[in-house]
Amino acid sequence: MAQRPVPAMELLLATFFVTLLNLASPVFVIQVLNRYVTFGFDGTLVTLTVGMLVAVAMLYAFTLLRPRLAAVVMGDAEERLSAACHEIILRIRAQALGPEVVRAAHEVPARLATVRSAREPGIVMQVLDAPFAVLYLLVTFLLSPLLALVGALGMVAVGVLAHAGNTGQSVHFRTLEHEEAERRRMNAAAIDGADTVRVFRAAAFVRRAWTERTRRAEPLRLRLAFLREGSKSSTATVVLLQSVAVYAIGAMQVVNGDISVGVLIGANILTSRAVGVAAGFASALGLCARARTAQADLDRFLALPQEPASGTAKQSFKGRVEFRDVGFGWSGSHSPLFESLNVVMEPGMLTIVQGPNGSGKTTFARMLAGLVEPGRGDIVADGVTLRQIAPDWWRGQIRYLPQEPAFMPATIRENILMPLLGRQTAEASVSDGSPVLKVDAGSLRDGQERKDEAELNAVLNTALNAADLASYIFSLPAGLDTVLEDAGRTLSVGIRRRLALARAMVTDGRLVILDEPTEGLDAQGRKAALRCIVQMLREGRTVVVVSTDADLERVAGQKLDLGIKPRPLVARRAPAGGNGAVVAPVPYPASENGTPGPDAGTPLETVSGIGAPAQGGTPPVPPAAADRDVARQAGQIGQAGQIGQAGQIGQAGQAGQAGMGKDSTEKNSTGKAGPAKDSAGDEPVGTEEPGQGTQGETRS
Numbered sequence: 001m002a003q004r005p006v007p008a009m010e011l012l013l014a015t016f017f018v019t020l021l022n023l024a025s026p027v028f029v030i031q032v033l034n035r036y037v038t039f040g041f042d043g044t045l046v047t048l049t050v051g052m053l054v055a056v057a058m059l060y061a062f063t064l065l066r067p068r069l070a071a072v073v074m075g076d077a078e079e080r081l082s083a084a085c086h087e088i089i090l091r092i093r094a095q096a097l098g099p100e101v102v103r104a105a106h107e108v109p110a111r112l113a114t115v116r117s118a119r120e121p122g123i124v125m126q127v128l129d130a131p132f133a134v135l136y137l138l139v140t141f142l143l144s145p146l147l148a149l150v151g152a153l154g155m156v157a158v159g160v161l162a163h164a165g166n167t168g169q170s171v172h173f174r175t176l177e178h179e180e181a182e183r184r185r186m187n188a189a190a191i192d193g194a195d196t197v198r199v200f201r202a203a204a205f206v207r208r209a210w211t212e213r214t215r216r217a218e219p220l221r222l223r224l225a226f227l228r229e230g231s232k233s234s235t236a237t238v239v240l241l242q243s244v245a246v247y248a249i250g251a252m253q254v255v256n257g258d259i260s261v262g263v264l265i266g267a268n269i270l271t272s273r274a275v276g277v278a279a280g281f282a283s284a285l286g287l288c289a290r291a292r293t294a295q296a297d298l299d300r301f302l303a304l305p306q307e308p309a310s311g312t313a314k315q316s317f318k319g320r321v322e323f324r325d326v327g328f329g330w331s332g333s334h335s336p337l338f339e340s341l342n343v344v345m346e347p348g349m350l351t352i353v354q355g356p357n358g359s360g361k362t363t364f365a366r367m368l369a370g371l372v373e374p375g376r377g378d379i380v381a382d383g384v385t386l387r388q389i390a391p392d393w394w395r396g397q398i399r400y401l402p403q404e405p406a407f408m409p410a411t412i413r414e415n416i417l418m419p420l421l422g423r424q425t426a427e428a429s430v431s432d433g434s435p436v437l438k439v440d441a442g443s444l445r446d447g448q449e450r451k452d453e454a455e456l457n458a459v460l461n462t463a464l465n466a467a468d469l470a471s472y473i474f475s476l477p478a479g480l481d482t483v484l485e486d487a488g489r490t491l492s493v494g495i496r497r498r499l500a501l502a503r504a505m506v507t508d509g510r511l512v513i514l515d516e517p518t519e520g521l522d523a524q525g526r527k528a529a530l531r532c533i534v535q536m537l538r539e540g541r542t543v544v545v546v547s548t549d550a551d552l553e554r555v556a557g558q559k560l561d562l563g564i565k566p567r568p569l570v571a572r573r574a575p576a577g578g579n580g581a582v583v584a585p586v587p588y589p590a591s592e593n594g595t596p597g598p599d600a601g602t603p604l605e606t607v608s609g610i611g612a613p614a615q616g617g618t619p620p621v622p623p624a625a626a627d628r629d630v631a632r633q634a635g636q637i638g639q640a641g642q643i644g645q646a647g648q649i650g651q652a653g654q655a656g657q658a659g660m661g662k663d664s665t666e667k668n669s670t671g672k673a674g675p676a677k678d679s680a681g682d683e684p685v686g687t688e689e690p691g692q693g694t695q696g697e698t699r700s
């Protein structure tokens with residue numbers, strides 16, 4: 001109420017007037033019986049009746065006005081709470097979204113509804129009326145102190161009974177809520193996993209779970225209903241009993257000549273009203289108690305760690321990212337995913353991340369995207385730790401393809417352009433001495449939509465072409481206006497990934513994080529993804545790819561193997577040596593002078609994926625036609641010397657030796673399609689079908 005003092009005061013005044021006007025009817029009864037019935041003067045009756053009619057009309061007006069005022073007073077608080085909950089759903093640290101928190105997030109609407117139910121105008125008025133019940137007792141006291149005492153006892157009895165009922169109800173209500181939530185979860189699982197239910201005969205399991213929940217919930221529901229009805233009946237009984245007591249005691253007073261019949265009837269009306277108000281207040285208290293519990297749940301939810309809304313931002317981000325002594329383990333996990341991870345990702349360099357399932361590749365990618373915070377150490381972007389950087393600014397610096405892409409219930413066009421349209425308000429102080437950077441979401445969004453409609457279309461087209469999706473999109477009846485349902489699950493996995501790739505491409509992020517970009521893609525999609533990667537490397541972006549794709553592995557400047565625990569292995573492609581060696585994996589960290597670091601003894605086989613020759617030498621396989629172009633493009637990196645410039649692969653020809661040279665599709669000397677010779681002319685260049693191993697690209 002503090003936020004809306006004027007309506008709150010008006011509500012209090014209205015309640016006061018309603019209470020006063022409620023006094024009119026007992027006064028009317030007393031006056032009619034005591035004056036008109038005794039003296040029989042019609043003028044008295046007319047005056048009293050007119051007065052009473054005026055009072056009734058005013059009472060009607062005030063009772064209409066009060067709920068409106070109550071709604072105005074309480075409406076804001078509700079809106080604020082609801083907005084705060086929605087905001088936290090958007091801003092909660094992704095890392096904190098464990099199963100319990102997800103469950104709590106799903107229950108937010110139910111908790112809000114409980115809080116709302118206690119703030120409904122009717123309930124607010126029941127609470128507000130309570131202190132004014134004293135006025136009824138006070139007036140009764142003036143008429144007959146003894147009858148006022150009876151009324152007061154009735155009020156106390158109603159309060160005690162209602163409190164006992166409320167306590168019992170709230171315990172059962174809480175348990176019932178839990179059971180209902182579990183049932184909703186099972187419903188969602190049965191709907192989301194419809195195929196699983198059918199194919200793996202999970203129906204029996206689901207039915208059993210439902211039956212179990214119903215078996216537990218139904219008695220609770222019945223018990224609650226009994227308690228509620230019991231509470232109502234006992235209140236009604238108390239009201240009746242106090243009325244009986246008032247009449248019995250009052251009648252004796254009338255006989256003794258202490259009060260008149262009119263006073264007796266008026267006192268009964270007043271005490272009944274007082275007890276009624278007490279009963280209403282007691283039942284409102286029950287609801288309020290539930291609302292308080294729900295509010296406590298929401299408060300806990302609101303206190304969950306959030307992504308900061310502000311932080312540092314660089315005026316320009318060049319793309320250098322460094323993991324410094326980073327350690328991380330998920331809470332509840334018995335061992336850390338990695339300890340002391342040191343790796344530097346440079347502009348123009350491709351870092352490939354590998355490791356067995358569950359080794360932490362996706363966690364690593366999410367760390368780079370600022371979704372997961374290291375437990376120890378620092379992630380440093382162009383010299384600034386990610387802990388200080390404004391998350392919203394950081395998201396503008398990255399192109400991110402998650403392992404399991406999800407989409408909003410919006411059109412394809414909106415989804416792809418989402419990173420541009422949905423920028424949030426970010427307040428960031430620029431670390432390099434420039435004034436505070438203040439980005440206003442609304443103006444940005446509106447401005448962008450007005451200013452850059454054509455530009456947005458151009459970005460959209462480029463992104464769609466990059467993912468080679470144009471023909472697919474235009475084959476859809478609604479084209480770009482197709483609405484994606486169920487987080488995009490109605491699309492095939494491959495198309496979903498390509499749409500996600502297109503969405504990643506719309507920002508100008510210097511850091512590119514692609515989690516399994518070629519997984520599940522057909523030859524055309526894979527080619528498009530590889531082409532994008534090549535293009536981004538050419539543009540000097542820092543590219544980090546979680547993948548086992550052999551072609552990507554071959555052009556990678558460094559490989560991070562998270563399968564090596566607890567200290568992951570980082571192997572960099574060494575600069576070309578004087579002895580002609582093209583690839584010499586150097587375990588990280590290498591010392592300043594280029595000599596291998598303390599892990600120099602790590603067997604080279606552990607990093608043989610980076611262009612090192614495969615042991616045993618399976619004959620090279622001819623490149624697939626679909627890969628030729630990609631190989632050619634990847635070869636151009638070497639020719640352009642861009643990776644070489646970053647000091648990772650070296651000059652043209654060296655990349656070729658690593659399997660991505662000028663053209664890996666030349667026919668060999670036998671005239672059959674097969675691995676071409678590299679620019680040095682003697683080693684086969686191993687481009688292979690997807691899934692085939694890399695063959696003999698390098699010499700040691």
Ligand SMILES: Nc1ncnc2c1ncn2[C@@H]1O[C@H](COP(=O)(O)OP(=O)(O)OP(=O)(O)O)[C@@H](O)[C@H]1O
Nearest residue numbers: 097098330331355356357358359360361362363364
């Ligand atoms: N939000 C989370 N909360 C708790 N544990 C998690 C969470 N996300 C991942 N993990 C755990 O962290 C470990 C690494 O998971 P991650 O998905 O990073 O592995 P991955 O190497 O990408 O696996 P895959 O090859 O199967 O994609 C797993 O044991 C996983 O159960």
